[in-house]
Amino acid sequence: xxLREIARVVExxxxxxxxxxxxxxxxxxAADLLSDVLAMVREEGVLLITGTVTTQVVRVAEVMNLAGVxxxxxxxxxxxxxxxxxxxxxxxxxxxxxxxxxxxxxFAHGLPPAKRKRLPAEHDGPYPSPP
Amino acid sequence: MKLREVAxxxxxxxxxxxxxxxxVxxxxVSDLLSDVLANAQPKQxxxxxxxxxxxxxxxxxxxxxxxxxxxxxRPGPEVIQKAREEGLNLLxxxxxxxxxxxxxxxxxxx
Amino acid sequence: MVGLDLERxxxxxxxxxxxxxxxxxxxxxxxxxxxxxxxxxxxxxLYTPGGRIILLVYDDRIELIxxxxxxxIPDVELARQPGYSTAPEWAxxxxxxxxxxxxxxxxxxxxxxxxxxxxxxxxxRATILRRKSEAAGGRRETGS
Numbered sequence: 001x002x003l004r005e006i007a008r009v010v011e012x013x014x015x016x017x018x019x020x021x022x023x024x025x026x027x028x029x030a031a032d033l034l035s036d037v038l039a040m041v042r043e044e045g046v047l048l049i050t051g052t053v054t055t056q057v058v059r060v061a062e063v064m065n066l067a068g069v070x071x072x073x074x075x076x077x078x079x080x081x082x083x084x085x086x087x088x089x090x091x092x093x094x095x096x097x098x099x100x101x102x103x104x105x106x107f108a109h110g111l112p113p114a115k116r117k118r119l120p121a122e123h124d125g126p127y128p129s130p131p
Numbered sequence: 132m133k134l135r136e137v138a139x140x141x142x143x144x145x146x147x148x149x150x151x152x153x154x155v156x157x158x159x160v161s162d163l164l165s166d167v168l169a170n171a172q173p174k175q176x177x178x179x180x181x182x183x184x185x186x187x188x189x190x191x192x193x194x195x196x197x198x199x200x201x202x203x204x205r206p207g208p209e210v211i212q213k214a215r216e217e218g219l220n221l222l223x224x225x226x227x228x229x230x231x232x233x234x235x236x237x238x239x240x241x
Numbered sequence: 242m243v244g245l246d247l248e249r250x251x252x253x254x255x256x257x258x259x260x261x262x263x264x265x266x267x268x269x270x271x272x273x274x275x276x277x278x279x280x281x282x283x284x285x286x287l288y289t290p291g292g293r294i295i296l297l298v299y300d301d302r303i304e305l306i307x308x309x310x311x312x313x314i315p316d317v318e319l320a321r322q323p324g325y326s327t328a329p330e331w332a333x334x335x336x337x338x339x340x341x342x343x344x345x346x347x348x349x350x351x352x353x354x355x356x357x358x359x360x361x362x363x364x365x366r367a368t369i370l371r372r373k374s375e376a377a378g379g380r381r382e383t384g385s
Contacts, residue, residue, distance in 0.1 A: 030229040032162035034283075035341035036180045038276050039323075039348070040202060040227065049229065051166060052336035056283070059251030063258065063275035073166065080248075088255075098170065099160040100178070100232050104240075107233020116202065116227060165334050180339060182324050207324060 001025050001111050003068055003091055006047065009109050010095045010102050012070060015082050017091025025067045027114040030103050034060050041066075046114045049102055053077040058085045058092075068092065072099045132239060134196050134220055137176065141234050143199060146206075147214040147221040155196045158235045160228055164189050171195060178224070178231050182206040187213040196220065201228040247335075250286040253294050254278035257305070264298055270369050273349040274303055277367045280342045281307040287332055288312065292362070302351075305367045313359035320355070321347065 004021040007014065014021065026045035031037050032052045037060055041048075044065040050057060051073045058081060061069050068091035071077070076094050077085075085092050095102060107113075135151040137143070145151065156174040161167050162181040171177060173194035178201055179186065187210060190198050197220030200206060205223065214221045224231040258275040266274075278294065285292050289311025297304040314320050320343050328338025347353045350367040357363040 028229050029227065030160060030232065031180055032166075032336050033180055033339035033341075034336045035280065035339045035345055036162070038279065038345050039341045050336075051161065051163060054335050055248060056251045056336070059255055059279065062255045063251075063272075063279050065272070073170070100158040100175075100236065103160060103229050103232035104158075104236025107229065108237060113227050113230035113233075162339070163334055163336070181333075182340070183326075183333065183338075204324075 001109065003093065006070065006106065007093055009105050010097055012093040012095035015076060015092040015094055016086040017068065020091045023067055023091065025111065027112045028106055029114040030099055037064065040116055041114050043115050049099060051075050051099060055081045055084060058088060058090055061090045062088050070095065072097060072102050137235065137238065138222060140238055141224065141231065143222040143224050145222055146211055147219065149214065149218040149220050153196045153220060157239065158232055160232045167193060176235060178228050180204055180228065182210060184210055184213060186210065187217055187219055190219050191217050197222055199224050199231060201231050247286065250283055251279055253282050257296055260296065266303065267371060270303060270371050273369050274305060276349045277305055277346045280345045281305065281365060283337065284342050285309050287328065287337060302368055302370045307365040310362040313361055313363055314357040315359050317355050317357060
């Protein structure tokens with residue numbers, strides 16, 4: 001699925017990177033907590049679906065070589081963040097849809113979930129309580 | 132659809148089966164507590180990565196059907212304990228948030 | 242590196258990746274170094290008044306050293322546990338504090354050493370091994 005098709009399906013606008021609209025997106029990952037993105041995304045060419053609009057989101061996209069970032073819930077980052085993404089070549093899209101609907105629509109259109117790496121601690125039982 | 136049936140169809144594991152007959156009318160996906168407080172609706176099933184203790188209070192306040200931790204994330208024992216006390220359904224999905232939400236959406240609106 | 246400067250937090254990690262790419266370091270090492278640096282950087286910005294991040298590039302490995310004068314980590318074992326976070330609410334609402342910072346550093350390093358003293362500060366050294374090259378010795382250092 002290309003960014004262009006994704007934008008059409010979820011009625012999203014390009015905030016920057018419209019020139020990369022034909023970029024193929026391999027998979028999607030939805031999260032608001034940045035460290036979870038760093039922990040769980042194992043491949044490149046992934047679209048991050050998020051409601052977090054800090055500059056760090058764009059930096060994470062750079063560090064992880066993401067295909068782009070789709071902001072949901074009508075959230076848009078500050079102009080400085082959009083400008084930074086433009087200079088870094090990271091496409092940013094924004095939709096009014098909530099994250100649930102966005103995931104539902106894209107999943108129904110066949111966009112696969114990002115491949116995942118099993119974290120060693122995940123199935124080892126509950127974590128001990130912090131002091 | 133009853134939560135018990137949703138759990139069966141989506142392969143969700145019950146961590147706290149406080150009220151498995153609860154109705155699920157929709158879904159809400161977010162890791163930000165203030166966002167859920169502001170926008171989630173009653174009888175929605177909340178899919179999240181957020182493991183903070185306040186998850187329980189927020190879910191109860193918004194009268195959500197339950198909380199599903201995505202990607203096999205297991206919250207700490209204090210979260211589970213609080214959920215039991217408050218009568219809140221807690222579940223785990225082996226799939227990530229995008230896929231879990233996608234499947235729930237398709238299940239509720241085929 | 243200045244504490245609580247959220248606008249710039251994360252810049253070092255992209256800079257580190259740029260430098261490593263220029264030096265011809267393997268893409269997988271560049272990726273892991275970026276993740277390790279991002280998490281180390283975010284912890285420094287969120288929890289300390291500031292510190293230094295040093296990148297050492299050897300032929301067989303790279304090392305990232307994070308050194309701060311922050312409050313120190315009272316229980317390092319706890320900090321290494323996924324899901325454990327001391328992030329305040331405002332940070333959690335901005336997408337931080339999922340408790341995966343140090344676990345992410347560990348998952349992406351071949352070796353992670355943490356030395357900390359409460360009231361004095363913390364030093365974290367992350368080592369990422371490279372595939373062995375035929376060149377011997379050699380060491381370049383950049384600080385920021």
